[in-house]
Amino acid sequence: MNQACDVVIVGTGVAGLYCALNLPEKLNVRIITKQAADGANSFLAQGGICVLRGEEDFNDYYADTMRAGHFENNPKTVELVLRSSNQIIRDLLRLGVRFNRDAHGNFDYTREGAHSRPRILFCNDVTGREITGTLLQQVRSRPNVTIDEYTTLLDIISKDNACHGVVVSDQAGQISTIGANHVVLACGGLGGLYKNSTSFPHITGDALAIALRHNVAVEHLDYVQIHPTTLFSSKPGRRFLISESVRGEGALLLDKRGNRFVDELQPRDVVSQAIWKQMEADGSEHVWEDMRPLGEQTILTHFPHIYRRCLEEGFDPRYTPIPVVPAQHYLMGGIKVDLASRTSMAGLYACGETSCNGIHGKNRLASNSLLESLVFAQRAADDIVFAARAKRAAPPPEVDLKQYEDLDALFSEYRRAVLKRLERLEAKHG
Numbered sequence: 001m002n003q004a005c006d007v008v009i010v011g012t013g014v015a016g017l018y019c020a021l022n023l024p025e026k027l028n029v030r031i032i033t034k035q036a037a038d039g040a041n042s043f044l045a046q047g048g049i050c051v052l053r054g055e056e057d058f059n060d061y062y063a064d065t066m067r068a069g070h071f072e073n074n075p076k077t078v079e080l081v082l083r084s085s086n087q088i089i090r091d092l093l094r095l096g097v098r099f100n101r102d103a104h105g106n107f108d109y110t111r112e113g114a115h116s117r118p119r120i121l122f123c124n125d126v127t128g129r130e131i132t133g134t135l136l137q138q139v140r141s142r143p144n145v146t147i148d149e150y151t152t153l154l155d156i157i158s159k160d161n162a163c164h165g166v167v168v169s170d171q172a173g174q175i176s177t178i179g180a181n182h183v184v185l186a187c188g189g190l191g192g193l194y195k196n197s198t199s200f201p202h203i204t205g206d207a208l209a210i211a212l213r214h215n216v217a218v219e220h221l222d223y224v225q226i227h228p229t230t231l232f233s234s235k236p237g238r239r240f241l242i243s244e245s246v247r248g249e250g251a252l253l254l255d256k257r258g259n260r261f262v263d264e265l266q267p268r269d270v271v272s273q274a275i276w277k278q279m280e281a282d283g284s285e286h287v288w289e290d291m292r293p294l295g296e297q298t299i300l301t302h303f304p305h306i307y308r309r310c311l312e313e314g315f316d317p318r319y320t321p322i323p324v325v326p327a328q329h330y331l332m333g334g335i336k337v338d339l340a341s342r343t344s345m346a347g348l349y350a351c352g353e354t355s356c357n358g359i360h361g362k363n364r365l366a367s368n369s370l371l372e373s374l375v376f377a378q379r380a381a382d383d384i385v386f387a388a389r390a391k392r393a394a395p396p397p398e399v400d401l402k403q404y405e406d407l408d409a410l411f412s413e414y415r416r417a418v419l420k421r422l423e424r425l426e427a428k429h430g
């Protein structure tokens with residue numbers, strides 16, 4: 001069955017949901033997502049969301065973002081995101097998001113690596129769940145938006161470098177097309193391609209492979225972030241994050257003798273490298289993170305989710321260090337977009353981790369991702385609504401759905417295409 005709508009959004013993370021919320025109700029919007037709507041990585045974010053703390057914070061926040069990114073960041077993007085942050089947070093509050101506050105009702109700010117001051121708003125250690133869950137609730141109440149869960153993006157429909165819609169497979173395995181003048185790819189990075197990742201395993205870089213297939217420009221697919229601290233486990237499966245804000249609040253990293261070996265608040269790539277080096281020197285599969293300096297009260301109130309998970313793994317962080325190891329966490333590269341989230345193909349947008357707008361450079365500053373996703377989701381929506389666009393000359397092309405019947409073969413091809421590009425880039429950059 002072939003269907004049509006005004007805008008198709010792929011993904012139910014903060015980028016996809018916020019884009020939908022920024023579109024007017026007269027537009028018919030379909031959101032598709034590979035699993036249940038709460039199966040997006042945004043739900044897993046722990047630490048928080050950065051915000052510019054007044055004009056006097058601009059130079060420091062800008063410098064922190066650039067330094068963490070090895071100055072490969074796009075300065076225009078950095079400035080845009082920082083200057084948009086107050087308005088974004090205001091809007092989240094309007095939508096019902098609750099951030100932790102101090103006894104006087106003022107925002108409480110936490111700190112993470114490479115930040116020169118605390119500027120991260122948080123909701124205990126489940127900030128992603130609070131923000132994304134609130135956005136999802138809002139989207140579900142919009143009469144113009146439909147969410148198709150367990151619906152997988154198989155391809156985009158393109159002709160003469162213009163996007164005309166998507167090909168999808170639904171929960172029953174039925175393959176169909178959804179015609180649309182605007183398609184927004186907001187379906188995360190590629191953590192599912194890694195053995196050890198904090199990502200949901202079904203987030204496998206499909207949109208990146210589809211972009212490669214259609215010659216849509218991509219950038220820096222080898223800029224992959226390794227988070228320094230995930231809970232060590234010999235069990236397979238998703239790695240559980242020990243938020244960087246735990247170190248921001250005072251936790252220490254220790255070697256096998258109980259000695260510190262690194263400044264815990266350096267940028268993530270620096271700390272991960274130091275941990276690997278230490279693991280090699282110690283002949284160990286992990287190092288230790290000591291949360292005791294935080295005190296019992298902070299562990300229990302700021303980090304209840306992490307506390308419970310550590311207990312499940314047999315460690316009580318109130319009394320004993322926990323074993324931690326680096327794991328894949330984030331993709332700084334992605335589908336190349338401009339300041340309006342436009343890709344190199346007309347009508348095709350990308351935002352969130354799927355995209356590369358240059359804000360993160362070579363290494364993302366902690367807690368800049370939710371903010372960036374929201375800013376660029378809004379930019380995509382603005383462009384869809386306000387950009388004066390010439391009418392499409394070409395009618396939508398016919399799609400032969402037979403080519404999608406062997407899904408295993410299709411997704412193996414997609415994986416191979418992304419991995420090949422990653423390997424090529426890694427070989428080039430050493």
Ligand code: SIN
Binds near residue numbers: 045241243244368
């Ligand atoms: C964390 O809480 O350490 C992750 C936050 C982020 O990825 O920026």
